[in-house]
Amino acid sequence: MHQENMSANFNNLTRNDVKRRRHLGEHLTSEGIFIQYILPEIIAYRDEYLWADLFCGEGSLILPILGTIPERERESFFRNHIFMCDIQEEMVKRAVKRAVSYGIPEELACERIRINDSLRHFPAELTSVRTKVYHVTNPPYLYLGYIRKNSELSHYSDLFQGTGNGLQDLYQIAMSNDVRNDIRRMVYLVPTNFLFGKSVSERIRSYVLGNYSIEQATIIERKVFANTGTNILILFLRKAETPVEKIEFRALKISEKSRVGRYILRKEYRFSAGDAFDRYVEKNRQRNSPEVYFYLTRNEIVSNPGPNPVRIIDSKSYNSEGYSLFHLSVSKKMYERLKENPLFVRTLDTGTSRGRAGLYEIEKVFGADGIMVEGSTYRTNPIHIFFNNISSRPLALKIMNEFNRRLEELREETDSEFMTTYKYSTSSYTRKYLGLNQVKSLMKTIDIGGL
Ligand SMILES: C[S@@+](CC[C@H](N)C(=O)[O-])C[C@H]1O[C@@H](n2cnc3c(N)ncnc32)[C@H](O)[C@@H]1O
Known part of the structure; x- marks a missing residue:
């Protein structure tokens, strides 16, 4: 029902809205996704971390945590444990309003939820406490191929130079910033191509997974966002003590029927979850085969x-x-x-x-x-x-x-x-x-x- 409403709204949007959304990679997560798949996994550590979302939109991936805190303790929890930002003023306003609806004073909400270009600037509020940050985010998705074809998006080009060289999407820039800033734990909602893709994601995968283990994942093979059919992955990542060679994890796959899959990712295969096909071909290659x-x-x-x-x-x-x-x-x-x-x-x-x-x-x-x-x-x-x-x-x-x-x-x-x-x-x-x-x-x- 919620999704139908969103689609109906979408039909009423002007072309400029559609363009703005696409250019800022704006696909908002419903609170339901957070409550069902993320909250149960993080609630045990609630009081240990600073919960941040640097691409927060309306705040669905952080603010519902407040619902688990007794009302009289919320203000102090919010002050010490929550920080969010977004590049759009409108999103920040909506997130502030939402925080206020949980009983947070507006002034405090405006201090801890603010406008920032997080693809370029890691917020100063987090630098001194970075090892205590748990970043839960659904960053903007925008493929470099699309950026290159669109002159209006040329302002993104420099992100893909220097440290961003070889990366292929804005979501990858966001992830690599976290690795560089030594964020220890994160939940990322990203396109499934992060795990299964070849050239679109090999580089970021090697960079992230060479240093982090996957604690668990949920692969959602049905429509999550109102305005895009991209399948997504909820990835729980944890900084490893030593360089990673092999990652084993279980993933809940949700489609018409849900099931659990076991994955083994290896550094030599660039941590690809879709390498079984290539390995099969390599192992069974014949000399006299049909061309x-x-x-x-x-x-x-x-x-x-x-x-x-x-x-x-x-x-x-x-x-x-x-x-x-x-x-x-x-x-x-x-x-x-x-x-x-x-x-x-x-x-x-x-x-x-x-x-x-x-x-x-x-x-x-x-x-x-x-x-x-x-x-x-x-x-x-x-x-x-x-x-x-x-x-x-x-x-x-x-x-x-x-x-x-x-x-x-x-x-x-x-x-x-x-x-x-x-x-x-x-x-x-x-x-x-x-x-x-x-x-x-x-x-x-x-x-x-x-x-
Ligand atoms: C995919 S949406 C996700 C929003 C929210 N995390 C959620 O799941 O509902 C990405 C958000 O990132 C914001 N955004 C895009 N570019 C940004 C940037 N450079 N810095 C900070 N926020 C940005 C967009 O405005 C949008 O709200």
Whole structure:
């Protein structure tokens, strides 16, 4: 209900609001997330730490702690144990108002909740007590690729130079500031790519996890924020005594059904939680494996006319009846090429158990011989796959079965974690995306001679 209200409000926002939100990475956490997943884990240390949020928004990740303190003790607790800031005056005002609603005098609230650009300035209030700070935060998310494409965001560029060199997102700048400032304990709400990503997060992961252990994590595979589909991770981090080589932890995964996953992250794999796929490929690599390439272009079909009838669908012309089917005539060479390459890749789970990502027969699914594409390609459309070193339909079908069997085995073993979660999923289960490079890699584990 809360989320529906937020979405309705969102529809009324002006374009400038939307832009401001995006540019400041503003996605506010609901108090419910804090109460359910964070508060129970920190309540035992409540009186030992200074609770800070340097990107506090309305204060949902800190202020509800006050609800656990008897009213007459709140003012003194607030004075000694809470500090928050945000770059937006409006957010600071809202957080102050919220503190006041817990009985904190406004003047005191304004002292301990203030405007600050925390990506650039570590607040002086924390420097002398830094080892006693517990930073609970959901920092702004903004990907460097997006920043670079937007001239209005050029003021962020310098953050990614010097100590920020190689980092890829504003949330990573926030994390690296904490490491540099020797913050000992923190809870970070960050995109799941922090644990599972490759080039987008390898550097920050090595920097943070080389020095901190993960006490526990919650991975939320459903929509948390009203205005973005980014899946998030609640990460409890603790500074380690010595450099970290290996981290073992349990994570609660919340999607259509909740479950607990066990993770082992290793320094040699840059602490990636999604490295099982790469390790599998490395371990099972074969010399004589299928070499594949993707896409049948319209141009290829048109420039190979001849007397042989084929049925081709256009992957971009989809309507309620399905894909448009074209009856065309092609050369003998093209005809044979299509017959010998009867498969397509479904990169995205459709949302039912029969439509999982994998290889399928074009004939069986679409009643066609080929899938053509013109112009820009879409990674989630069905994609015709061709073999470079195989020209036998029966062998292609065997490869399909072997490929799908391996893929399903890996998905079972890793809870599909090597695949990307599809953001805009509305189906009742989490839809996963299989990249074309992953298709190529998994093919390398199939021994053609053994089929
Ligand atoms: C993802 S929101 C999270 C807010 C809050 N922690 C929560 O979870 O509801 C990020 C917040 O960081 C603030 N912010 C963005 N850039 C900032 C900066 N350089 N310094 C301080 N706050 C910043 C935004 O105004 C926004 O309120």
